[in-house]
Structure formats: C-alpha cells, structure tokens
Amino acid sequence: MTERIRGIGRVFGVAVIAAGALLLAACNAIPQSGPVNVGLSDLTKGDQLVSYSPPGPAKGASQKDVVIGFVNAAASSQDDYRVAREFLTPEYSSQWDPSTGAFVYEGARPYRSEDGDIGVLSLPGSATVDERGVLTPARPGATSDVRFELTKVDGQWRISSAPAGVILERGVFRSVWAPHDVAFLSPDDRLITETRWFLNGPGMATQVVKALLDGPAEEMRGAMRTAFPEGTGLVANSVTVLDGTAKIDLTGQAASADHSTRQLVFRQLAASLQSVQG
Structure with missing residues (x-):
C-alpha cells in the first residue's frame, strides 16, 4: 500500500514546466511527409474528454x-x-x-x-x-x-x-481512464518509464506527480529508482496548471537536495508530464 508522506520542510519550487515546449524533445518521431488531411474546424474540440451523465436512483427502485x-x-x-x-x-x-x-x-x-x-x-x-x-x-x-x-x-x-x-x-x-508513462531512473540514471492508468480529467497532472512521489511499483524497484528524496510531498496536495505551465511545489527533503538531484527530479517531471493534456 502507498505510504503516506508526512515530512514538511521548506518549499522547493520546481519552478515551471511548460508541457507544450517539452513535446519538442520528441520531434524526431513527427512524420515529415505524407498526404494532407482535413483537420478540425473547431480546435476546442480536439481533446475533449468523454463524460457521462448517469441517472440517480428512481423512487421505489429494487x-x-x-x-x-x-x-x-x-x-x-x-x-x-x-x-x-x-x-x-x-x-x-x-x-x-x-x-x-x-x-x-x-x-x-x-x-x-x-x-x-x-x-x-x-x-x-x-x-x-x-x-x-x-x-x-x-x-x-x-x-x-x-x-x-x-x-x-x-x-x-x-x-x-x-x-x-x-x-x-x-x-x-x-x-474515462487513460494510460500514461511515468518516468523513473535506471541504476545508472537513464530515464525508464512505467505505464500507469489514471482517471481522465483536470487533475491528471496531480495524479502523475503523486505517482512519481510514490516511486516505482514494488516489483520494479530492483530495476528502477526515483531521484525524489524520501519524505518529499506536495505542498497543497495538487499541481496547478496555468496556460500550459505546471507549478509543482514540493516539501520535505527536496528543499535541501543538491543540484544534480534537482536536475534528475526535473528530468523525471518533464518526461512524465509531456503527454498530459494542456
């Protein structure tokens, strides 16, 4: 079971993470030739989530x-x-x-x-x-x-x-749920991903970051690790996303982490959030 994080130390701001800019890292996978296709005339409809409006209980229901x-x-x-x-x-x-x-x-x-x-x-x-x-x-x-x-x-x-x-x-x-690759580290600090499933919605970034803080699944911990210092948590228990930028305020030992550890933390966050909508 997930162990709850209790440590509260000085806030370590991971500054900002621009999800749109991070996609540039995958530019080599973008096709450079092919037929022209008709796109959406209303761009606001491109990534809408499926929603259900189920009925409540009927009077006298069995x-x-x-x-x-x-x-x-x-x-x-x-x-x-x-x-x-x-x-x-x-x-x-x-x-x-x-x-x-x-x-x-x-x-x-x-x-x-x-x-x-x-x-x-x-x-x-x-x-x-x-x-x-x-x-x-x-x-x-x-x-x-x-x-x-x-x-x-x-x-x-x-x-x-x-x-x-x-x-x-x-x-x-x-x-209503979607798979996302959460980035951890190999023993020699290469990024290595683990697929997790999360509820689609505006809280996706928060779910991804919490998964990072929890670390790799038990059966993967021999092959994966995380750079987040033990005891690190979210200040407000959520990640704020504004205009394509995620602000992630961390507590605990992250406040006193050295530069190389912070860089590894940033790499994990950047790789994990690049596919999150918005």
Missing part, C-alpha cells in the same frame, strides 16, 4: 436496480462522484472512497440476493488498477463475487457497504 445503478453511475466522476453517492446511505456516502482504484470487468454481470439485504454481482474480471495506477490483468476465466449491503432510508433501498474504488465495464474504463 435492491438490484440500486446496485446496478450505483455501478453504472460510478463511471462519472463529476462533482466527486455525486450521482453515484446518491445510491448510498448518507453515512456511507461520506465513507466510500472511489480513489483506491478500479475493478475492470468484461461480459455479463449476473445479480443475486443473499440473506435478504445483501446483493452480489458476479463479475468476469478483466483487470484491477490499484491506488497508484498499476494495472494487473486478471487470470483468464476468473470471476469475482462483489458484495453490497443494503438498507432502507426513508423507505428507499440504499447501499450501506460496497467495495472501495469503482467497478467499470472494460469499454467504459478505456473511455
């Missing part, structure tokens, strides 16, 4: 309808999963944590009831994504039983307990 409705609504992260939380009891709504990852399934999702107030979905697993964005494919043919506890609130069925994270059909997952 237990099955509430469980299925909740799973479907979790495809929309708007307003901190506002619609999905409408399917939960008021108490559990504030406890459910969708940020812990995703269970990705593919195929039918048969439902059954157990012990009166428990609903179970049998999901053919495709993959899981943990809280750090590491995707692990499921075993072929594997099926997982996912349990939901239900109770009545003002005469309406609501979920009082559900798995942490979100449950997404494979096609929906690929529409």
Whole structure:
C-alpha cells in the first residue's frame, strides 16, 4: 500500500514546466511527409474528454436496480462522484472512497440476493488498477463475487457497504481512464518509464506527480529508482496548471537536495508530464 508522506520542510519550487515546449524533445518521431488531411474546424474540440451523465436512483427502485445503478453511475466522476453517492446511505456516502482504484470487468454481470439485504454481482474480471495506477490483468476465466449491503432510508433501498474504488465495464474504463508513462531512473540514471492508468480529467497532472512521489511499483524497484528524496510531498496536495505551465511545489527533503538531484527530479517531471493534456 502507498505510504503516506508526512515530512514538511521548506518549499522547493520546481519552478515551471511548460508541457507544450517539452513535446519538442520528441520531434524526431513527427512524420515529415505524407498526404494532407482535413483537420478540425473547431480546435476546442480536439481533446475533449468523454463524460457521462448517469441517472440517480428512481423512487421505489429494487435492491438490484440500486446496485446496478450505483455501478453504472460510478463511471462519472463529476462533482466527486455525486450521482453515484446518491445510491448510498448518507453515512456511507461520506465513507466510500472511489480513489483506491478500479475493478475492470468484461461480459455479463449476473445479480443475486443473499440473506435478504445483501446483493452480489458476479463479475468476469478483466483487470484491477490499484491506488497508484498499476494495472494487473486478471487470470483468464476468473470471476469475482462483489458484495453490497443494503438498507432502507426513508423507505428507499440504499447501499450501506460496497467495495472501495469503482467497478467499470472494460469499454467504459478505456473511455474515462487513460494510460500514461511515468518516468523513473535506471541504476545508472537513464530515464525508464512505467505505464500507469489514471482517471481522465483536470487533475491528471496531480495524479502523475503523486505517482512519481510514490516511486516505482514494488516489483520494479530492483530495476528502477526515483531521484525524489524520501519524505518529499506536495505542498497543497495538487499541481496547478496555468496556460500550459505546471507549478509543482514540493516539501520535505527536496528543499535541501543538491543540484544534480534537482536536475534528475526535473528530468523525471518533464518526461512524465509531456503527454498530459494542456
């Protein structure tokens, strides 16, 4: 599990990172010949994200309808999963944590009831994504039983307990999450990337930087390392992006890092953020 960063030291500003300018490093991959194609007439539509507007719970909905409705609504992260939380009891709504990852399934999702107030979905697993964005494919043919506890609130069925994270059909997952290469270092300080999956949206830069701060996945730590000093965190727990420039304020030991370490940190950040929209 991810260890929470606690150290708070002097702020080390990584200054600014211009995402657009960083793309110049990949200019050798740009084709220099080929046919002329018609482009977008409205350039504001070039990188729009897919968004869903799922319905909330209907009055008198059955237990099955509430469980299925909740799973479907979790495809929309708007307003901190506002619609999905409408399917939960008021108490559990504030406890459910969708940020812990995703269970990705593919195929039918048969439902059954157990012990009166428990609903179970049998999901053919495709993959899981943990809280750090590491995707692990499921075993072929594997099926997982996912349990939901239900109770009545003002005469309406609501979920009082559900798995942490979100449950997404494979096609929906690929529409609302995206892979990004996060840059770490080889033992001899060459950049080496690890693919992570993140929720598409305005917080993408923050997710990428947090992945860098967490370091390589456990199974990769023999081949990868990070230049970020231990204890480094984000000052405001987020990355501010303005006019194509990301401002990243770090805490902890980064304040006293030497010049060579800061250069390596900058290289990791630059390589990791170059593909982030905006």
